[in-house]
Amino acid sequence: MLVSQLQYLPKEKQFEIYYKRAIENYAYINEDGKKITFNSSYETIKNEFNRLDINCIGKTIDELYENLRTVGTAQLSIGANIDILRGRFGLLFKHLEYIEFYQYDYDYAKMPSDVQYKFEVIKDFSNLMKIHNIES
Numbered sequence: 001m002l003v004s005q006l007q008y009l010p011k012e013k014q015f016e017i018y019y020k021r022a023i024e025n026y027a028y029i030n031e032d033g034k035k036i037t038f039n040s041s042y043e044t045i046k047n048e049f050n051r052l053d054i055n056c057i058g059k060t061i062d063e064l065y066e067n068l069r070t071v072g073t074a075q076l077s078i079g080a081n082i083d084i085l086r087g088r089f090g091l092l093f094k095h096l097e098y099i100e101f102y103q104y105d106y107d108y109a110k111m112p113s114d115v116q117y118k119f120e121v122i123k124d125f126s127n128l129m130k131i132h133n134i135e136s
Helices: 011-025 042-051 061-077 082-103 113-131
Strands: 027-029 035-037
Touching: 011 113, 027 082, 035 042, 035 082, 042 082, 061 082, 082 113
Parallel strands: none
Antiparallel strands: 027 035
């Protein structure tokens, strides 16, 4: 399913798809055998960017998104394992997304529309998790 199609599904179905992906896809084992998760430290995540030859210093979030897309495309073209890439890049993209929220102090009114949409979706999913008594 395309991401653009996800927004047209009922909220309950979006939640089911999102939560499953969050559990299964946002963790991976790096080259050193260390499990990298969404809750890994800033230093660990920065090291993962460095492993991909992406220097975070002085870059905007948009530049980091673009660097990740470029590196991911290059790795796919040389035949890298798509499941490993999905885990690694999914997690790094998710970290950037949360940095965007932090950048605007989690204040919906300050966010540009594309960030507002992401924030709204995650807020809706958080509410559904509470309704269904699911802990993240």
